[in-house]
Amino acid sequence: MPSSATRPVIRPDPPPQPRLGLEEAGAAESRDWPQAAAFAFSRVAAGKDPRPVVFVAAGPWRRERGGLFARGLSRLGIAPCEVIQVRAEREAEALWAMEEALKSGAVRGVIATVEQPSFVATRRLDFAARAGRAVGVLLRAAPAGDLSAAWMRWRISALPSSPHPFDPRAPGALRLRAELVRRRDGPLGAWELEQDHETHRLGLAAGLADHGLVQGRRPQAA
Numbered sequence: 001m002p003s004s005a006t007r008p009v010i011r012p013d014p015p016p017q018p019r020l021g022l023e024e025a026g027a028a029e030s031r032d033w034p035q036a037a038a039f040a041f042s043r044v045a046a047g048k049d050p051r052p053v054v055f056v057a058a059g060p061w062r063r064e065r066g067g068l069f070a071r072g073l074s075r076l077g078i079a080p081c082e083v084i085q086v087r088a089e090r091e092a093e094a095l096w097a098m099e100e101a102l103k104s105g106a107v108r109g110v111i112a113t114v115e116q117p118s119f120v121a122t123r124r125l126d127f128a129a130r131a132g133r134a135v136g137v138l139l140r141a142a143p144a145g146d147l148s149a150a151w152m153r154w155r156i157s158a159l160p161s162s163p164h165p166f167d168p169r170a171p172g173a174l175r176l177r178a179e180l181v182r183r184r185d186g187p188l189g190a191w192e193l194e195q196d197h198e199t200h201r202l203g204l205a206a207g208l209a210d211h212g213l214v215q216g217r218r219p220q221a222a
Helices: 030-044 059-065 070-075 091-104 119-131
Strands: 021-027 053-058 083-088 109-113 135-140 152-158 175-183 189-195 202-204
Touching: 021 030, 021 119, 030 109, 030 135, 030 152, 030 175, 030 202, 053 059, 053 091, 059 083, 083 091, 091 109, 091 119, 119 135
Parallel strands: 021 135, 021 152, 053 083, 053 109, 109 135
Antiparallel strands: 152 175, 175 189, 189 202
């Protein structure tokens, strides 16, 4: 992982919107995978596209982390009936299922859990996503350092939840740090995001919209 001196700077403007094509979202540490998954869903489910979302889970991911939870999807503002779940035993099967779904034109986005996709596979996925007018996200349980044709590569880490408005002992809204560590068409940056309790969407955490900093936060160690 890069040192704190080379990490992307927190930006006060909103993060770049998803675009048709392929992205990657990797957990900064193994314990951050739920936040990485939530961020991945926020990328494929953005906007008002009525088409469903596909989640492709490879065997190693399912055995280590289980499957999707309907109530958890609802907390993200996604109706469980809008998500098609696909089980694949091997990573090659997961990549094939993702490519077929993306290029079908029948879905708005596809998330697939992968470990080490080849560069050729990522190029095929990017082409398929653009052909099907969809967003694809490769969800990884660790930071990626290999070659990829993805337009954006994100590193996601958990942050303490925001204060609960009614119970100081209860957890508040989901918060996470999204670092854009690789981008093919623009500047890099980092954003601290918070889930809105009404829309369930991720937006800039309190304080960032005004002056780019979250009050009382210390710089994170590398």
